[in-house]
Amino acid sequence: MTARKSGSRLETEIERCRSECQWDKIPELVRQLSAKLISNDDLGELLLGECKLQTYLKENPIKQGASPRGPRPKLVEVRKHLTAALDRGNLKPDYLQEASLLMAKLCYVEGEYRDALGHYSRVSLDDMQLAGAPVYRLSMIAEAYATKGLCLEKVPAASPSLTNKNTGSPLSNRSTTEREQEIITCYEKSGDIALLYLQEAEKALSAGIQNRSPKPGPTAQDQELGYFLETGLQRAHVIHFKNGNLTQGVGRFREILRAVETRTTQNLRMTIARQLAEILLRGMCEQSYWSPLEDPPTVSPLDDPTRQGHTHSKNYSLSRRPRVYSGENLFCPQENTEEALLLLLISESMANRDAVLSRIPEHNNDRIISLQSASVVYDLLTIALGRRGQYEMLSECLERAMKFAFEEFHLWYQLALSLMAAGKSARAVKVLKECIRLKPDDPTIPLLAVKLCIGPLHWLDEGECFAKMVIDMGEKAAEFRAKGYLAIGLVYSLKATDASLRSTQEDYQRKALGAFQRAQSLSPTDHLAAFYLALQLAVSRQIPEALGYVRQALQLQGDDVHSLHLLALLLSAQKHYHDGLNIIEMALSEYPENFNLLYTKVKLEAMCRGPEEALLTCKHMLQIWKSFYNLTNPSDSGRGSSLLDRAIADRRQLNAMTLPDFSDPETGSVHATSIAASRVEQALSEVASSLQSSAPKHGPLHPWMTLAQIWLHAAEVYIGMSKPAEATACTQEAANLFPTSHNVLYMRGQIAELRGNIDEAKRWYEEALSINPTHVKTMQRLGLILHQLQRYSLSEKVLRDAVQVNSTAHDVWNSLGEVLQAQGNAAAATECFLTALELEASSPILPFTIIPRAL
C-alpha cells in the first residue's frame, strides 16, 4: 500500500474505500494524496473529517429511539476539519456539497437540529444529481434526507407557523399537515435512495471482486446500514402506521419489497414481508384489498377515519429509482391471502435459511431468535392456508419447520394437526405420539390419535393404547374423561365386530358396553355417549334397553342423524316397519342427501309399500348423486375442480378397488378382512380429500362407490320382484365401476339363482368368497346351494364358518338347522332353529353396524 499511486488511481481508491466504508484506510490515502497535489488539501480535510465522523459513529452507534445529546470532545476535531474544508472554498462544487452534508450530519449528532436544517437548505438536496453519482454519494444523500427528516421531527413546527399565530387553528393545522408531509417525503426519498445505493454498492462490489480476485474484499455481510439509513428505510412506514394510515403504510412496504433484493436488505425484507403479511391477514379483507400494481383506493376503511384528510399522496419524483423486479409473466397477487402467502413463503425461505442447527449452549440465544422468527412465519402461514382450506400444502410447509422443532411442542402439535387435516392419518398419529411425549398432561392429543385410529386407520390396538392414556389421567382429564371412555368403548365395539371367535366377540362387547355406560354416567348431557350406548345394546340385541337410550340421545340432540337412523332400525327390529319408515322419512326431511338413510328407506319401502316405491327411491338416489357430484365448472382447470372430474381422473384406479359391503356398508368401521381391500379405497379417499378439503369428509368414501351401491340396491329390489333382466342390468352398471367387488359377484349369484342356474350361482358365490372370505351373506347362499346339491357336510362347514363370523345372522342359523336336519342331526337342528327364531325376533332390516362408529 505504500507504493505511490498515480493521481486518478488514488482517487479511484479513495472512492472505493468511501463506498465500502473502509474508513481506517482513509488517513493513509490522504497522506499520499497531500504528498501528491498540494492544492487538494481541502479535499484532505473533507476526507479526514468524514472518516473521523464515521469512525466515531461506528464506535458510538446511535440507538433507535435515543436522541443524540450535546457536543462530544471527539467531534471537535471533525468540526475543525470540515470547517477548514468549507471555509476556504477551494473545493469543487460536488465536494463542497459533500462537506456541507457532513457538517449537517455532525450538527445532528451534536443535537444542533436547526443548524443542520440550515446546512441542508443551503445545499438544496433535491438538486443533487443521482444519475452518474459515485456510490458513496448515494449513501450520503440518502443519509442526508433521513437526517433532515429526523431534524424536522425534532424541531417544533412552531417556527414557520409563528406568523400565522392569530389566524386560528385551521391554518396552523394545515401547516402541521404540510410539515408531516415534508417529513414523510424526506424519509421516503431517503429510503428509495438508500435502496438504490445498496443495489449499486453490491454491483460495484461484485464487479470489484471479479477484477481483483486474489485480494479478498470485505464480505458483504459485514456491511451494516447504520442508524441513518435504517431510519430512512423504515421511518416513513412507521409514521404511516402510527397515524393510522394503513393504505400509505402498505404502499410503502410494497415499494421496499418490490426493489431488487441486496444482501444487506435481506433481513429488512424478511421483517417487512412478515409485517405486511400480518397486516394483510389481520387488518384487511377481500373487499378492501388492492393489488400491488393498482393504485390504492381513495377512500379506504383501513385508514383511521378521524384522520381522514391527513392522507398524503406521494408527490415527489426522483431522477433515479431503485431497480424493481421486472420481466414477463411476473406473478402479481390479486387477493389478500395470495399476497400474504407469497410474502410468507419468501419470509419462510429466509427464516429457514437462518435456522440455527447447533445445540451447544453458547448458541442458545441464537437458536431462540431463529426459532421465534420462524414460528411467527409458520403461524401466519397456518392462518392464511387454514382460511383457504389448503391443509395439504400447510402440512408440507410445517414439515419444513421441523428443523426448528426439537422439543418444541407448538411446532410438533401444529404439524400433527395439519397432517390430520390433510388426511395423512398414519403420519399424524406418529407425530401425535411425539406431542404426547412433550406434553403428557393434555388429554386432547391422545384423543385426536384415537379418532384417527378408530376412523381412517382402523388401528384398534393403538387406539386402545391412546384411549387408556386418557382414562389413566383420571380427574385431571376433566371434561375429556368421558370422551376417553367413549373412545375406548368404540375401540372395543369395533374389535368385537372384527373378532372371529364368539367368546372374544362377547368379551369385547361386554367391555364396550361397560365403557359406554361409564362415559354416559360421566357426561349425561352428551348425546354421543347415550347414542353409542344404545348402539352397543342394539348390536347385542337388547332392543328395549337400546330404545330407551336412543330416545335419551334424541332428547339431547333432536336432529342427530345417527340417532334417528338407529331408532328406525330398532323399530324395524321390533317389526314396526311402518314406524321405522316414518322415522326414516322424518330424518330424511332433515338430511335429504344422506345415502345411508336412503338405503334403509329402500329396504323398508320394499317391505311396507312394495318394490315400486323402493325403485322410485333408488331413482331419487341417482338424481341426488348426480346433482351432488355433477356440479362441474368449465372455467376452472387444474386441481380442485368438481368432485366428479376428480373422480373420473381416479377412475383408472378403480379396477384395483373393491366395493365395501353394500348392504353392510360400515363406512366408519370396516371388518378386519375387508380392510386389505379397503386400503386402496382409503388411499384414494385421502387423495380426494387432500385435493379439496371442502369436500364432504364424513360423506361417502368415494362418489363412485356410492353410485355402485345405489345400483346394487336397485338390483336387489328387482331380485325381490323376480325380474332377473332388470337386476342384471343394474348389477352390470355396478360391475362397470367395480368389476371385482364381492358384492357385485354376490348379486350375480343371486340373479343366477333366480334364473335357476344353480351351478352358475355357485361359481359366482365362490368367486365372491375368494375376494372376501368372510362375507356372511354369500356364505349363507352358498351353504344353501350346497345343501340343495346334497353336499351336506361341506354346506355345514360353510354355514358354521358364517356363524363364527357373525353369530347374529338368523338366516344362517336357519340354513344351518336345515342342513343338520337333512343330515339327521335333529337335536342340533332344533337348537339352530330356536336360535334363528330368537334372533329373528330382534333382527333389524339392515345390520345395526351400518351406522358408522367414529369419534
Next chain:
Amino acid sequence: MLAMDQGVVEEWLSEFKTLPDSAVSTYAASLKEKGSLVPALYKVIRENYSDLLEPVCHQLFEFYRSGEPQLQRFTLQFLPELLWSLLSVSAARDPHTSGCIEALLLGIYNLEIVDKDGQSKVLSFTVPSLCKPSVYHEPSAIGSMALTEGALANHGLSRVVYSGPHLQRETFTAQNRFEVLTFLLLCYNAALSYMTSTSLQSLCQLSSRVCICGYPRQQMRRYKGISTRLTVTSEFLVQLITGIHYALCNGEVELGSKALDDVLYRAQLELFPEALLVGNAIKSSLHGAALKSNNKEGARSIQVEITPTSSRISRNAVTSLSIRGHRWKRHDAVDLGSPDELMDISELDEGVWPGGVGPDMTPPTITISNSVTTLNLGAKAMKKCRLGGRTSKDKDKEAGPLTTGRAASENTELSVKRLTLTSSQSVPKAGALTSLTRTASAVFSRSFEQVASGNAPPASNHTASEAGRYSCSLQEEGLGYLSPAPNHTQRSPSISVHLGSDL
C-alpha cells in the same frame, strides 16, 4: 322496544321504497349518518317476536339484492346477530320459528353462490410458488433450499378452489344448515374491514355462545340463554375464527380473546384439527404481539417499529445456510460419475430393491445422517456390499471352512481395533474397495479401512476385489445380523444383509 326506536325503523322501512334508482348510492352513503337506526335494528332482530322483524328482514334482503356494495354491507353487518337468532331458535326447538330470518339468510346465500350470469360461482385463488418470479422475488435468489420436492411438484402456479360450487337451497335442513352458514360467514369475512365494532362484537358473542352452550363452560361465562348444545362443523369454526382474528386485532381485544378461547375449547372437545390448527396459530402469533394498544376508539393494533436490519444471529452459529456448503463438500467426494450408478439410486428412491431379493428382505434403515442423499448412498453402498457378499460366498464355496475360520478370527481382532479408530485414517486407494469406502458413510468406511489394512499383508497376492470381498463378509459378521452358516453350499447365492438402525 321504545316507541322512538320503532319510529326510526318504520321511517327507514318506508323511505327506501319510494327511492328512485338513481338516488340509491347517495342514500346508501347517507345511512351512516342515522345514528339511532342500527341499534334499533339490532333490537328488532334480538326480539324474536317483534312485528317489525318480518318487514325488516325483507328490507335487508332488498338492500342486499340491490347490488349496491354499501347497502350490501349494511345488511351484512347484522349477519352475526341473524345467525345467532336462527341457531338459538332452532336449538330451542321453538315452533315459533323465525321464518323470515331463514328466508333472508337463504336469500343472501342463493344470491351469493351464483355470478352475474346465474352460473354457479366458484371461489378460487392462486397458490403462489417461489419457483415463479413475482413482483417481490426472483426464484434464483431464493436458492435451492426452498425448492423442495413439494414446491417442484407443483411447479408453477396453481389455481385452487376454496369454496363452491354450491347448490341452491330452498330450506334449511340439519344437513345443509352449516354449509349455508359457513358460506355466509365467508361472505361476511370478505367484508370485514367495513364492519362496525358493534358487528364485530356481535360476531364474538355469537362465537362464544355457539361454542359453549350446553357445556360446563357456560356457567363460567354466566350466559343464561339456551342451554342445549349446538352442533357445529369444523369449517364453520374456522370461519368464525377468521372473523374473531380480525376483531381481536382491530380493537375488540377482550371479547375477541374470550371468543377465541371458547372456540378452541369447543374444537378440543369435538377434536376438530382444522379449527385447532388455525386457532392455535392465532393464539401463538398474538402471544408476543402487543395487543395493549387497546384505546377505546377502536384503534387498530397494528404497530410497526424500526427494527435492526443486521442479522441477530451470531455468525459462528451453524445454520441451515452455513451447513449447506459443508455438506456438499463431503458429498463431492462421492463418485456419481456414470449414469448407471445414478439410475441405481433413483431405483432405490422408489423403494425398489434391485436384483433378485428374497421375500424376507427388509429395506435397510440407516440412520447415520438425516440427509436424504446420505440415505440413498448408504443404500447404494448396501447393494454393493450385498453383491460383494455374494462373490465372497461363491469363493467360500471353493475355499472351504479354512477361509471362513480365518475370516472369523480376523473379525474378532478387527472389532477390537475398530473401537480405537479415528476418522483421520487415510483410505487405501484400490479399485473396488476404494469405491466402496467412498460411497459408504462414516462407520462403514472405518471398518473397511481397518479391513484393508488388516488384510492387505496376508492377502497380498489377492486382487483388490478380493480385499473387497473380505471386507464385505466381515462387515456382515461385524453387524451381527448374518454369519456365514456352515452349510452355505446349499444356500442361495444371494444373501440378504439386514442393517439395523443401530449402525
